[in-house]
């Protein structure tokens with residue numbers, strides 16, 4: 001079979017016809033993997049503004065949809081911590097007491113992602129790498145990276161506008177979270193689910209007069225290395241850069 005056929009078949013739904021034959025850990029009684037990647041005892045955190053305290057994001061959905069665009073030109077202004085909190089919550093926030101309930105949908109409620117941030121300009125945050133902890137709605141501090149803005153642009157195959165962003169979001173996939181339930185069906189679902197996060201981010205950005213551009217073009221190896229993930233059980237799948245919109 002040609003590799004094009006293989007890739008096209010990945011997009012199709014034939015495996016549902018073989019549901020009973022799939023090797024599924026959930027069916028075997030294997031405990032479900034955690035919904036949030038653990039962190040060490042020595043971890044440090046930044047508290048975010050809680051969703052119930054948001055004073056941002058109050059535009060009509062119709063307006064946000066009508067204005068949505070990919071934007072690559074940003075002012076040098078920082079985001080406020082409240083704006084960043086709003087964006088994180090919009091893309092991956094927990095909205096119910098069931099772990100699968102979030103602002104974005106996910107097949108089977110599996111949410112097989114972690115959200116990483118490369119922060120350049122956010123009020124109250126030191127530039128550096130962070131990871132969003134959706135269940136605690138706070139940031140895990142990962143540390144500073146020398147020349148992070150340029151490094152991100154380079155990792156995104158030299159897309160220069162990436163360096164001008166106030167913050168870059170990068171989502172990793174942790175496939176086993178979905179494979180536990182869906183086995184080989186997971187991978188198509190993960191790819192679809194990633195789009196939901198980013199569309200939420202697009203709309204949330206319009207609501208704070210920020211611009212966003214999705215990033216599908218990046219070096220897999222370099223991005224995984226930068227984020228400190230193993231590239232097998234966790235790897236970068238999608239990203240987006242955000243900054244205050246330059247109106248010109």
Ligand SMILES: Cc1cc2nc3c(=O)[nH]c(=O)nc-3n(C[C@H](O)[C@H](O)[C@H](O)COP(=O)(O)O)c2cc1C
Pocket residue numbers: 068069070071072159213214215216217218
């Ligand atoms: C999956 C995906 C990956 C993308 N990757 C990039 C990218 O790496 N660099 C970029 O400049 N734009 C990227 N874009 C933005 C598209 O180019 C943009 O959505 C398209 O040109 C349509 O423009 P609009 O979003 O303003 O409607 C990506 C968009 C999607 C949905």
